[in-house]
Amino acid sequence: MRYRIIFSYDGTLFQGYQKQPGKRSVQGEIETVLRKLNHDHDVHVCASGRTDAGVHACGQVAHIDFLYEVDDFQKRANSLLPPDIYIHQVMLVDSSFHARFSVKKKEYCYKINCGEYLPFQRNYVYQYGRSLCLDKMQQALSYLIGTHNFRSFAKTDATREDYVRTILEARLEEKNGIVSITFVGTGFFRYMIRNMVGTLIEIGEGKRAPEDILEILKKENRIYAGKTAPPEGLYLMNVTYE
Amino acid sequence: MRYRIIFSYDGTLFQGYQKQPGKRSVQGEIETVLRKLNHDHDVHVCASGRTDAGVHACGQVAHIDFLYEVDDFQKRANSLLPPDIYIHQVMLVDSSFHARFSVKKKEYCYKINCGEYLPFQRNYVYQYGRSLCLDKMQQALSYLIGTHNFRSFAKTDATREDYVRTILEARLEEKNGIVSITFVGTGFFRYMIRNMVGTLIEIGEGKRAPEDILEILKKENRIYAGKTAPPEGLYLMNVTYE
Numbered sequence: 001m002r003y004r005i006i007f008s009y010d011g012t013l014f015q016g017y018q019k020q021p022g023k024r025s026v027q028g029e030i031e032t033v034l035r036k037l038n039h040d041h042d043v044h045v046c047a048s049g050r051t052d053a054g055v056h057a058c059g060q061v062a063h064i065d066f067l068y069e070v071d072d073f074q075k076r077a078n079s080l081l082p083p084d085i086y087i088h089q090v091m092l093v094d095s096s097f098h099a100r101f102s103v104k105k106k107e108y109c110y111k112i113n114c115g116e117y118l119p120f121q122r123n124y125v126y127q128y129g130r131s132l133c134l135d136k137m138q139q140a141l142s143y144l145i146g147t148h149n150f151r152s153f154a155k156t157d158a159t160r161e162d163y164v165r166t167i168l169e170a171r172l173e174e175k176n177g178i179v180s181i182t183f184v185g186t187g188f189f190r191y192m193i194r195n196m197v198g199t200l201i202e203i204g205e206g207k208r209a210p211e212d213i214l215e216i217l218k219k220e221n222r223i224y225a226g227k228t229a230p231p232e233g234l235y236l237m238n239v240t241y242e
Numbered sequence: 243m244r245y246r247i248i249f250s251y252d253g254t255l256f257q258g259y260q261k262q263p264g265k266r267s268v269q270g271e272i273e274t275v276l277r278k279l280n281h282d283h284d285v286h287v288c289a290s291g292r293t294d295a296g297v298h299a300c301g302q303v304a305h306i307d308f309l310y311e312v313d314d315f316q317k318r319a320n321s322l323l324p325p326d327i328y329i330h331q332v333m334l335v336d337s338s339f340h341a342r343f344s345v346k347k348k349e350y351c352y353k354i355n356c357g358e359y360l361p362f363q364r365n366y367v368y369q370y371g372r373s374l375c376l377d378k379m380q381q382a383l384s385y386l387i388g389t390h391n392f393r394s395f396a397k398t399d400a401t402r403e404d405y406v407r408t409i410l411e412a413r414l415e416e417k418n419g420i421v422s423i424t425f426v427g428t429g430f431f432r433y434m435i436r437n438m439v440g441t442l443i444e445i446g447e448g449k450r451a452p453e454d455i456l457e458i459l460k461k462e463n464r465i466y467a468g469k470t471a472p473p474e475g476l477y478l479m480n481v482t483y484e
Binding site: 008009010056078083084085086088116117118119120122124 | 250251252298320325326327328330358359360361362364366
């Protein structure tokens with residue numbers, strides 16, 4: 001029995017998505033709950049990808065293998081889950097479905113408050129608190145669209161081999177002082193979005209020119225990109241499968 | 243030196259506005275910080291009124307007496323305050339200004355999510371999760387406007403003498419599944435808004451008729467009103483002075 005679940009979580013009180021001994025993780029909390037619905041047999045929750053500590057998800061997807069079909073799965077799981085995780089949908093799927101390998105595209109959104117500090121938003125929107133030149137950011141954003149080697153936006157000590165990714169869509173919207181930057185792509189590696197956003201902010205501040213993005217991409221070296229934007233502004237919005 | 247401050251706070255991690263020994267309160271946190279700006283002399287923060295545990299404020303007002311004028315008051319205070327309190331404005335005022343006694347009107351807003359549970363909103367919007375008949379609620383709301391004895395909406399064991407209050411404005415709006423009910427009045431006593439909202443929800447559910455409000459007001463007895471709505475949906479929006 002392979003199930004596909006779609007779920008949200010508030011990343012604030014988690015040390016990240018991935019299970020780690022002695023730390024509160026999204027995966028750990030869900031696996032503890034699902035074990036109870038699986039006749040006390042271990043359950044492995046395989047998500048579309050990880051998210052870091054403080055990062056949120058509105059439409060994370062995972063697959064899980066169960067011994068039997070479970071009645072009222074969604075309701076029973078939600079009643080056992082902590083209040084910062086919620087399962088929106090549960091579907092029986094073919095065993096060929098893989099939440100990580102079958103991903104077609106992913107959408108992320110990063111939120112920045114350019115207005116006055118708001119305590120209610122402190123864990124949900126980056127409280128930047130100054131104005132940004134959105135035209136310049138918009139222009140810079142357009143240079144990120146397409147297939148590029150994004151190594152300059154990787155974690156400093158990252159050692160993976162392949163940094164080539166495709167960004168299909170990137171757009172910026174502003175509403176009531178909150179700037180939302182949406183990225184749709186075939187895949188993103190760790191810190192990629194937060195490093196792109198940090199660089200876009202420096203462009204919006206006038207510290208760099210929009211065209212610098214082209215140069216940064218070419219360099220394929222982390223030291224040329226901007227600071228890493230903080231986790232609380234980032235949301236995994238949804239994952240699309242074939 | 244009398245200062246008037248306008249401030250916001252996220253009520254989630256406070257046991258309420260009022261200082262209480264051994265408990266984390268908004269007043270306690272602000273007084274601790276302001277003492278440092280007042281040459282280590284005690285400061286009493288006198289707010290327009292209290293709010294209960296879990297209730298938020300966007301535009302709470304208080305007055306404070308200082309020994310001397312403080313340069314960069316707002317900036318220095320905010321740098322010392324915890325992240326769930328923020329001072330928006332500091333003004334030197336006449337010593338005749340009293341944050342509680344000079345109140346002309348107050349505005350509160352209560353937010354209800356009729357859509358699916360959202361973990362991000364769990365401390366900021368009441369996660370009701372079902373649909374409500376807004377027309378009936380709107381009609382019921384109109385009966386609350388005016389000067390009435392609101393004793394039926396008081397705390398069960400409340401013993402104050404005067405429950406007559408004037409509601410100047412009451413309106414209901416819906417946006418993306420979130421219902422916001424705004425009340426403007428000359429004053430509100432403890433639990434009054436949460437008890438009115440709890441009753442309005444029962445009307446929106448069809449368990450009571452809108453006209454029941456008239457009967458409940460007449461009874462002047464808590465047992466006739468509905469349940470108390472939870473604190474996390476409630477915001478003190480602003481306070482108006484003469």
